Amino acid sequence: MTQSIPDPLIVLYDTLQRQKVPFVPGTPGRVGMYLCGPTVYSDAHLGHAKKEVAFDVIRRAFMHFGYQVRYVANITDVGHLQNDSDDGEDKMLARARLEQLEPMEVADKYLWSFVKDMEALNVLKPSINPRATGHITEQIALIEELMEKGHAYESGGSVYFDVRSWPGYGKLSGRKLDDQEEGTREAVREDKRDPRDFALWKRAEAGHIMRWDSPWGTGFPGWHIECSAMSLKYLGEGFDIHGGGLDLQFPHHEAEIAQAEAAGHAFARYWMHNNMLTIGGEKMSKSKGNFLTIQDVLSQHDPMVVRFLLVGSHYRSVTEFSDAAFESARSGYRRLTEALHEVERRLPGAPAGQDSALDARIAAHSAAFEDALRDDFNTPKAVAALFGLTTDLNAALNAGPVPQSTLTRARGAYRDLGGGVLGLFAEAGAPAAGRDDSEVVGALMDLVLKARQNYRLNKQYAEADELRATLTRVGVTVEDTKDGPRWKR
Numbered sequence: 001m002t003q004s005i006p007d008p009l010i011v012l013y014d015t016l017q018r019q020k021v022p023f024v025p026g027t028p029g030r031v032g033m034y035l036c037g038p039t040v041y042s043d044a045h046l047g048h049a050k051k052e053v054a055f056d057v058i059r060r061a062f063m064h065f066g067y068q069v070r071y072v073a074n075i076t077d078v079g080h081l082q083n084d085s086d087d088g089e090d091k092m093l094a095r096a097r098l099e100q101l102e103p104m105e106v107a108d109k110y111l112w113s114f115v116k117d118m119e120a121l122n123v124l125k126p127s128i129n130p131r132a133t134g135h136i137t138e139q140i141a142l143i144e145e146l147m148e149k150g151h152a153y154e155s156g157g158s159v160y161f162d163v164r165s166w167p168g169y170g171k172l173s174g175r176k177l178d179d180q181e182e183g184t185r186e187a188v189r190e191d192k193r194d195p196r197d198f199a200l201w202k203r204a205e206a207g208h209i210m211r212w213d214s215p216w217g218t219g220f221p222g223w224h225i226e227c228s229a230m231s232l233k234y235l236g237e238g239f240d241i242h243g244g245g246l247d248l249q250f251p252h253h254e255a256e257i258a259q260a261e262a263a264g265h266a267f268a269r270y271w272m273h274n275n276m277l278t279i280g281g282e283k284m285s286k287s288k289g290n291f292l293t294i295q296d297v298l299s300q301h302d303p304m305v306v307r308f309l310l311v312g313s314h315y316r317s318v319t320e321f322s323d324a325a326f327e328s329a330r331s332g333y334r335r336l337t338e339a340l341h342e343v344e345r346r347l348p349g350a351p352a353g354q355d356s357a358l359d360a361r362i363a364a365h366s367a368a369f370e371d372a373l374r375d376d377f378n379t380p381k382a383v384a385a386l387f388g389l390t391t392d393l394n395a396a397l398n399a400g401p402v403p404q405s406t407l408t409r410a411r412g413a414y415r416d417l418g419g420g421v422l423g424l425f426a427e428a429g430a431p432a433a434g435r436d437d438s439e440v441v442g443a444l445m446d447l448v449l450k451a452r453q454n455y456r457l458n459k460q461y462a463e464a465d466e467l468r469a470t471l472t473r474v475g476v477t478v479e480d481t482k483d484g485p486r487w488k489r
């Protein structure tokens with residue numbers, strides 16, 4: 001297949017090559033992305049939101065540059081054992097016991113809560129959201145391929161990947177086999193040939209509820225195999241991008257690569273990892289208990305402010321969460337939305353014509369925004385470009401009327417870049433929870449102000465006063481200026 005360098009060029013940091021490289025899609029004009037999703041055993045926290053928003057912006061940026069994206073994000077609902085190791089109870093089962101629910105009830109409960117959180121944060125729905133328990137057959141088939149090729153062995157009803165048989169093991173994380181002893185301090189399992197071998201399939205002990213038949217007896221898949229099997233199934237050989245949190249590089253992603261490649265499949269061609277959201281300098285994490293659920297956060301903050309806070313740092317940088325960070329996100333976001341609302345408020349009555357100097361500034365800021373994204377999705381720089389636009393625009397708006405076509409251009413920049421790419425102004429069709437209703441409110445307010453004007457012209461003062469009182473009650477104030485009435489909320 002011929003590969004073409006897309007125009008414009010996107011450069012991204014590939015964890016495997018440890019450098020920024022130009023992105024060349026396997027199929028021109030298309031991008032296949034796979035993202036390691038949540039283990040649905042509890043409500044998602046703000047750290048998960050960082051990852052989801054980071055990859056959502058990457059996806060949206062590709063779309064903005066004209067790519068058709070297939071975005072596959074899995075749901076882990078089996079096989080992820082406590083401590084991320086090959087021992088311990090399945091996280092789903094532990095939770096099911098605690099809540100006295102069926103494991104699948106736990107999975108659905110937290111899956112839907114995750115979906116709701118993502119909708120509120122204006123994260124686009126994945127093209128495919130495969131669940132591990134729905135793909136047991138594919139996982140068994142991949143394990144069989146590995147056994148046939150001599151890279152896996154059965155032991156006591158479990159199957160392990162034989163890391164010594166695969167020299168590529170360690171290439172993503174840069175860990176050499178001999179350095180890996182440290183990571184495996186847990187008691188050496190008697191059924192493993194080497195302590196670093198990892199489980200592909202685990203024998204289900206008596207009483208283990210989540211179990212499936214396999215050529216090796218009843219059991220359940222290891223945590224890593226689902227992602228190799230499901231990404232290859234839905235994105236095909238040598239798919240474009242695999243993403244996930246930095247903490248998943250080892251062992252999870254290392255294992256994913258080994259499983260796929262040792263079975264003879266070409267795996268992801270680019271690896272992208274987001275850095276962590278921290279609290280008090282430590283990774284926010286379910287198991288550490290130092291987390292704030294997305295629901296906790298959204299009960300106090302506008303979801304778009306949360307999103308603005310997250311895109312304010314680069315996906316490969318640490319985001320330290322604090323009240324001060326929220327405060328500055330709130331005021332930064334307000335600055336953008338106030339300018340956008342002012343543009344939209346003035347648009348219908350704006351004079352015809354254009355302001356070419358301002359048009360050129362809008363074009364320059366938009367180009368800076370796009371350049372920032374093309375350079376490894378640099379969202380803080382992109383946000384800075386939106387602020388640059390806002391500064392120029394506010395100066396013009398304060399100086400007097402701005403022509404309609406220039407206002408339309410400015411509005412397009414906010415909506416397409418801030419809205420479409422950064423997802424900051426929840427577009428039409430986005431769910432109610434996180435929706436930016438400014439457009440609807442703007443249109444309704446125009447009608448309300450017209451009605452008020454008519455009441456006054458017709459000397460229906462009681463009605464005009466009642467209308468104003470209602471607006472005051474819902475937090476909207478109307479001010480009469482020489483350019484006509486203005487409203488604020």
Ligand SMILES: Nc1ncnc2c1ncn2[C@@H]1O[C@H](COP(=O)(O)OP(=O)(O)OP(=O)(O)O)[C@@H](O)[C@H]1O
Pocket residue numbers: 036037038039046047048050051244245246247248274275276277278283284285286287288
């Ligand atoms: N604080 C965080 N910042 C950014 N990404 C995170 C954070 N915590 C988890 N992730 C990412 O979310 C995905 C799912 O992680 P996981 O379900 O293991 O969450 P977790 O809180 O780390 O759970 P546990 O502590 O039980 O391992 C992974 O890709 C992981 O890298």
Ligand SMILES: [Zn+2]
Pocket residue numbers: 035036037227244252256
């Ligand atoms: Zn994965």
